[in-house]
Amino acid sequence: MKRLRYLLPLILIMVLGGFMMVGLTLDPRRVPSPLVDQPAPRFQLPALEDPERLVGSSDFDGEVVLLNIWASWCVSCRQEHQVLVAMANRGVPIYGLNYKDERSDGLNYLRSMSNPYVWNAHDLEGRVGIDWGVYGTPETFIIDRQGRIRYKHIGPLSWQDAQNKILPMVEQLRRESL
Amino acid sequence: MKSLLTTLSLCLALCLSGPGLAGGLDPTDFDDPVLEQRYRAMLHELRCTVCQNQSLADSDAGLARDLRRELRDQLRAGATDEQIIDYMVARYGQFVLYRPPLSAATFLLWTGPFILLLIGLAALYLTARKSRQRDEQPIADAAARERARRLLNEGKDA
Numbered sequence: 001m002k003r004l005r006y007l008l009p010l011i012l013i014m015v016l017g018g019f020m021m022v023g024l025t026l027d028p029r030r031v032p033s034p035l036v037d038q039p040a041p042r043f044q045l046p047a048l049e050d051p052e053r054l055v056g057s058s059d060f061d062g063e064v065v066l067l068n069i070w071a072s073w074c075v076s077c078r079q080e081h082q083v084l085v086a087m088a089n090r091g092v093p094i095y096g097l098n099y100k101d102e103r104s105d106g107l108n109y110l111r112s113m114s115n116p117y118v119w120n121a122h123d124l125e126g127r128v129g130i131d132w133g134v135y136g137t138p139e140t141f142i143i144d145r146q147g148r149i150r151y152k153h154i155g156p157l158s159w160q161d162a163q164n165k166i167l168p169m170v171e172q173l174r175r176e177s178l
Numbered sequence: 179m180k181s182l183l184t185t186l187s188l189c190l191a192l193c194l195s196g197p198g199l200a201g202g203l204d205p206t207d208f209d210d211p212v213l214e215q216r217y218r219a220m221l222h223e224l225r226c227t228v229c230q231n232q233s234l235a236d237s238d239a240g241l242a243r244d245l246r247r248e249l250r251d252q253l254r255a256g257a258t259d260e261q262i263i264d265y266m267v268a269r270y271g272q273f274v275l276y277r278p279p280l281s282a283a284t285f286l287l288w289t290g291p292f293i294l295l296l297i298g299l300a301a302l303y304l305t306a307r308k309s310r311q312r313d314e315q316p317i318a319d320a321a322a323r324e325r326a327r328r329l330l331n332e333g334k335d336a
Contacts, residue, residue: 133269135227
């Protein structure tokens with residue numbers, strides 16, 4: 001019993017260390033979104049490509065799509081760009097929400113790289129972004145046929161994310177009936 | 179010494195200038211002082227989700243500015259505090275609140291400090307009781323008592 005008492009500090013340190021080890025693997029920026037499994041917020045905005053044309057969530061009703069929030073000033077958006085292009089080439093419809101960006105900057109960004117987006121909505125003031133609970137770009141939402149958000153990815157998508165999570169989920173949601 | 183004083187006064191100046199003044203970053207044009215006051219109170223209740231350890235009042239991040247604008251718009255439109263809180267929680271989760279309501283997920287957050295305090299008090303009580311018991315124990319052995327008396331007197335002789 002007495003010897004056990006000397007072990008107590010060691011045990012306490014190890015428990016504390018265990019908590020800290022787990023803490024190292026957690027990302028405090030990943031805040032779970034309450035919007036997952038909720039109906040996606042509706043919006044209508046001028047298109048980035050053409051301010052006269054209005055685009056919005058009704059364009060992808062009944063379809064399984066990705067909505068990607070991006071901006072030209074967002075460095076990690078460039079990092080995931082090729083992954084988006086690759087997914088678009090595989091037939092995944094990707095819609096863009098250009099978030100708090102000048103129109104010319106956004107268009108230049110698209111011109112300098114290939115464009116994976118069906119269209120881009122121009123959210124200059126970030127109001128639609130707030131409605132979607134956006135707090136960091138890039139963010140990618142998967143929306144099902146019923147117009148519900150089924151998954152939210154925060155931060156740049158890697159090809160692993162696309163292969164292990166996004167593409168299988170899109171496939172699975174497509175099989176769900178309307 | 180002089181450089182130390184300079185450093186200290188600079189630190190003090192920085193501390194005083196930081197969050198306290200940042201609350202007034204946006205020009206507010208509330209006609210109604212009650213609205214203005216509600217706005218300022220809400221700013222301290224809501225967290226800036228990009229810069230996680232700052233409130234909306236403290237932060238100058240783009241998103242914080244947008245959220246402040248949203249807050250002003252909603253207040254002007256006549257929304258109650260509750261409606262605004264619900265609006266924010268629906269989009270950003272309870273994380274956006276500096277004082278999340280007590281639930282299964284936040285139980286430890288709210289009770290943790292009190293549990294630790296209780297553990298500390300219990301440890302203090304047990305240690306104190308043990309040491310008192312030790313002090314009160316009379317020395318029963320006559321030889322030991324004699325030796326103790328000699329040791330005590332030794333100092334006096336010198």
